[in-house]
Amino acid sequence: MDILTARGLVMTYGSTRALDDVDVTVGAGESVAVMGPSGSGKTTLLHVLAGILRPSAGSVDLAGTDLLALSDAQRTRLRRDDFGFVFQSGQLLPELPAEENAALPLLLAGAPRAAATERAGGLLRRLGLAGTERRRPGELSGGQAQRVAIARALVGRPKVVFADEPTGALDQATGREVLDLLTSVAREHGAALVVVTHDAGVARWCDRTLAMRDGRVVSQFTAPVGGAR
Ligand SMILES: Nc1ncnc2c1ncn2[C@@H]1O[C@H](COP(=O)(O)OP(=O)(O)O)[C@@H](O)[C@H]1O
Numbered sequence: 001m002d003i004l005t006a007r008g009l010v011m012t013y014g015s016t017r018a019l020d021d022v023d024v025t026v027g028a029g030e031s032v033a034v035m036g037p038s039g040s041g042k043t044t045l046l047h048v049l050a051g052i053l054r055p056s057a058g059s060v061d062l063a064g065t066d067l068l069a070l071s072d073a074q075r076t077r078l079r080r081d082d083f084g085f086v087f088q089s090g091q092l093l094p095e096l097p098a099e100e101n102a103a104l105p106l107l108l109a110g111a112p113r114a115a116a117t118e119r120a121g122g123l124l125r126r127l128g129l130a131g132t133e134r135r136r137p138g139e140l141s142g143g144q145a146q147r148v149a150i151a152r153a154l155v156g157r158p159k160v161v162f163a164d165e166p167t168g169a170l171d172q173a174t175g176r177e178v179l180d181l182l183t184s185v186a187r188e189h190g191a192a193l194v195v196v197t198h199d200a201g202v203a204r205w206c207d208r209t210l211a212m213r214d215g216r217v218v219s220q221f222t223a224p225v226g227g228a229r
């Protein structure tokens with residue numbers, strides 16, 4: 001079953017076609033890597049799929065809901081309830097301990113503090129962060145901070161997690177560890193994942209890879225059955 005279906009996406013900025021007739025589908029629980037050179041439209045695609053940017057043309061459907069037909073308030077609510085986000089870095093609140101950073105979406109949605117931090121703590125431990133729950137971002141390594149960001153993206157049990165170069169600020173070994181965790185934990189939670197990455201080894205963890213160039217999807221390949229999953 002497809003959870004996210006985008007058809008004929010076009011995004012123009014003046015004479016630049018950041019997206020040039022892109023079709024994308026993401027299956028429920030599927031992990032999709034998006035690769036391509038700088039400026040090829042990866043971030044624009046992610047933002048359009050996530051309902052952050054309105055395309056110049058095309059449609060985006062989330063499990064039967066036309067994202068572009070919603071009001072701004074409805075789309076904001078859908079983003080909060082159904083989507084999780086991981087960015088490159090700098091997304092944690094410096095004054096909050098790891099556990100509360102990870103629990104933030106639940107706390108903002110009005111969940112009781114004990115239940116929210118308990119669920120966040122469980123995710124942090126699954127991500128190898130046992131013992132760091134009370135540390136603030138300044139007391140974490142870059143890789144640890146990104147794992148807290150992953151916990152925060154998943155804590156609300158989203159249908160889709162979007163990650164834009166989540167390991168771009170990390171060294172390659174740490175980056176791979178974080179990508180491996182991101183894909184496996186998303187899979188365990190039944191969340192689909194759309195991750196922009198420059199690591200060509202990512203096909204090892206994702207179900208499918210899309211290659212972009214000049215605003216178009218130029219190739220799609222599926223991971224071999226029985227890969228590293
Ligand atoms: N807000 C914007 N205004 C004007 N041009 C933009 C804007 N955002 C992106 N672009 C242009 O669209 C193209 C695709 O950008 P982007 O999606 O950020 O690519 P990537 O993430 O692959 O590096 C680039 O040519 C970029 O300069």
Ligand SMILES: [Mg+2]
Pocket residue numbers: 042043044
């Ligand atoms: Mg980008």
